[in-house]
Amino acid sequence: MKFDMHTHHFRCGHADGNIRDYIEAGIAAGLQVIGISDHTPYFGEKEDQAFPRIAMGKSELVRYVQEVLELKKEYEGKIDVLLGIESDYFPDHVEAYRKVLTQHPFDYIIGSVHSVGGVSIFNKNRWKSLNEKQHIEVKEDYYRLIQDSARSGMFQILGHIDAMKGNYPSFSGIMTERILDETLQVIAENGIAIEINTSGKTKLSGGWYPSDAILERAFHFGVDVTFGSDAHKPERVADEFNQVAERLKTIGFTEWVYYKNKQKHGVPL
Template sequence: MKFDLHTHHFRCGHADGNIRDYIEAGIAAGLQVIGISDHTPYFASAEEQPFPRIAMGKQELKSYVDEVLKLKKEYEGQIDVLLGIESDFFPEHASLYRSTLAAYPFDYIIGSVHSSDNTSIFNKSRWKNLSPKEQIVHKENYYDLIRQSARSGMFQILGHIDAMKGNYPPFSEIPAEKAIDDTLRTIAECGVAIEINTSGKTKLSGGWYPSDAILERALHYGVEVTFGSDAHIPSRVGDEWEQVAARLKEIGFTTWVYYKQKQKQTVAL
């Protein structure tokens, strides 16, 4: 079974196409399951849409859900359309995000850390003038947030868990093995899956999130995996699915998962 759980569309302000375009692209790519998972609004902001090129406005959430559910019915029998969303994780606002998202019938929620130390993880400038010791602290803080997100119970999937390398490839060489191992152990204990996200190819780092080295350690700790293209254009839906499946088999995985009505569905590789 071929599936892709991570797709975006125009509402987030930095993706092209509407939801129907991504569903049609999924059918063309041979998917049996497609998850729609646009970015959550910034619920804690007093503004309706403080970052219009990053996430949808708060008033858009209901229309987003309604549109996905309508298309789910329309495409029944052709492709299984799942209602997902990609949520930021801010520990200080976790209860607000939890209660707001609980009002909607999501099949799954992807928890992604996009900001740490009050700076975007993709901001190349954050690394300027940091000493090696300070770089380690920044990396450890990032993984601490990921551990907190796993323990929050809010998410079925954790998104792109080494995406901080995206615009700063040397991130992967910053020594923080204990932080990564502690994170993978926590993820496994909490029963949350991690995605193999093929959008890393669109960043300076190239390749996928997470690295093969992290995937090998994830297997060791018993972490389950899923697939997400993180498509921001319809043509990337299902991108490199076959290559990811083959690599996971080489590493030693025998299954991967997706979620429907927040229940894990296990698929043989």
């Protein structure tokens, strides 16, 4: 069985195509399940669409939900269309996000940390003036936010848990094994899945999020895993699904999971 839990579309302002394009791409790729998971609005900001090239406006959320639910009905019997969303995790605005997201029938919510200390994790310039100690502090702050997101009870999946390496490949070499192991233990204890996200190939780091080394540690701690292409173009739907499945098997995983109605479903590898 093939599935892809992480796809975007035009509403976020930095993806191509509409929702139907991604569903059709999923069918063409042989998927049985496709999750639509565009970026949440910035609920902590006053403006309707505070960052038009990053996330949809608040006024678009209801239309987004309605469109996915309509397409779910239309494609019934051809492919299972799931209503998901990718939510930012901002500690100061957790309750604002929780209040809105609980009002809609999401099959699952992906929790992703995209900002540390008010700076995008993909901003490679943030590292230029930092010494070795500060590099470690930033990486630890990143993983503490991921821990907090796992404990929040808001999410079924955590998105791209080492994506801070995306535009700064040296991130992976910053020595913080203790905080990483601690983070994976917290994720396992809270019964949340991490995604293998193949969009890392579009960044300077290349490869997948997370790295094979992290996946091996995740297996050790009993963390569930799922698949997400993080497609921002329809042609990337299910990208490298088979390769990821084979790699997981070599690590020792025997199944991965997806979520429907916020219930976990295991899929043999």
